[in-house]
Amino acid sequence: VYDKREYCNWVEVAGGGVGSLNACFLAKRNFQVDVYEAREDIRVANFARGRSINLALSYRGRQALKAIGLEDQIISQGVPMRARMIHFLSGRKSAIPYGTKSQYILSISRENLNKDLLNAVEKHPNVKVHFGHRLEKCSLEEGMITVLGSDKVPKDITYDLIVGCDGAYSTVRNHLMKKPCFDYSQQYIPHGYMELTIPSKNGDYAMEPNYLHIWPRNTFMMIALPNMNKSFTCTLFMPFEEFEKLLTGNDVLGFFQKYFPDSIPLIGEKALVQDFFLLPAQPMISIKCSSFHFKTHCVLMGDAAHAIVPFFGQGMNAGFEDCLVFDELMGKFNDDISTCLPEFSRFRIPDDHAISDLSMYNYIEMRAHVNSRWFIFQKNIERFLHAIMPSTFIPLYTMVTFSRIRYHEAMLRWHWQKKVINRGLFIFASLIAIGSSYLLLHYMPLERIPYFISQ
Template structure:
């Protein structure tokens, strides 16, 4: 039961095994139609076709309130991290997995229930019909709000906790300037401002994905387009001409600020019937892209 990125990578490693598991993959949505993922930092492992499409970031570029910029390198000369488009990353992994005859992808299937004794899963389809599938092993990679984990919660001696931090996040887009990046592309741009901050990651289409992290009460104080511009003039003045006044007024209210949750639970498995992986087992806040890095290292080692 999958959610990107962990689900796609897990399925790929399962089908790569020499003993050749038969792998059935179920998604609640059609991932091939989703194109609105933001960029994430990603430590490259062995996916040369993915790494080749990443943008190297050699340092953090710190933006002061006055607009002065200073660099903080990530490592020694020549070292860098990558900004990789998550939509492309998921497509590459799905494409790799589905090339194997022992893999079947099933989109638009929402898990409703499953049996810890028999491994029988019940799914709801978009047309209202139901599907039942039996599996020897259920791998729950379906995120922080895992449907697979609900069965774990019904069992005794299963420990679970979730905690929200007081900050939320909101994404804004910085468009290209005359067909080129509006800022230097080989940096993770950061605007640190005490209790809140904004970052910007470069994308292959010459845009930057800007993410504003801020306490919810501060988000809620900004109720009009003029207040958005006033806020940016006070704290991120150099970003206003790069994003655009009209775009800021529009995009700030396009979606509400999103919450960030950490999840802890144990144990991660029920006998040899089911195992939780990724955010379903241990969502981490603050994340810093470490979820994807940890996933990659788990499978690598």
């Protein structure tokens, strides 16, 4: 059935390059791949600034890039971030490492990544990229798509497999939704985000470069990621209702003076006000669905299958790992699509749902817990336990970011580890309490006890 090896692969490059990456994987397996991209070629067109949050590339994304031979090229253009740098309101700063000394995540440019992936795609003679082609309709039963190119004449084309990598607002998924027994949920969080810039200072980074800077302020927060050109991209996350209270330049400056005073000289008063009102705050959506495939005709990957909130830095990494997992299954089942598609849904959905939940959890942790003593104390205990029992105890962040432990297993393991730590701390505290009472009663003259207690 699949002798034709003519596949259609849907791409939304702005969605994180999942489509291009997957086209490379399919091309390596000798399939004929057509890639349709709604936008013009970002390498030639004057690309409008997208609604992007900085990308943090970690182990899962790197393993996928490695499999298509692109890892070294991509990481050479990234800035390593080895720790969180917490900016307290007082101006004090404190670093909390992400993992061991050799572990780091990479701040990379979404635009460069997408361009490099497109270049990689076009090296394959069996892939054709059609820019400026919008998906009008999908007839999933027949594997037929209707696309609209620049000539505005709808074209019907039939393929053996439709791969929907067309992002959070996926058209392919919208067609899947009409099929029976397709579960779906979309949830907007109350926060919006806005991007600001800290330019370079005297030709160098204005802050310590190898950190992900965080200004946690409980109900809202700001982060900053380093760029190759020595600037930082800041992202302010805040409830929409708070954004709506800031109506004038003075409101904005007053707000920053109150909550992020150290950032004002870095961003610059004028640029801050200008950038703040350039674009409205953008919404963030969390999407889950099940299953990811339809019969043997269609499969979803990346944000189209699971748009997640950005607070674990795993959106692109999870999407890239989708492609890697799919490729591994194709290898295991000898390119048999009819086995691979249901297996991909069965295997991958628990993991993508888990990273969605974990990202939602981190949405609270990052802005509210990260600046508490208890958080830092826990992180230190985790680091200590991991150092003495590296394979038994692995911090959640390490499992998610620096390993390919399945997301849902990482989540289960994390719950178990938390329980063990809390019990351990309880027993430890009880022993100390018992021990000190014992010492008190044995070594303190009896007549002093009433006096001691009355103190």
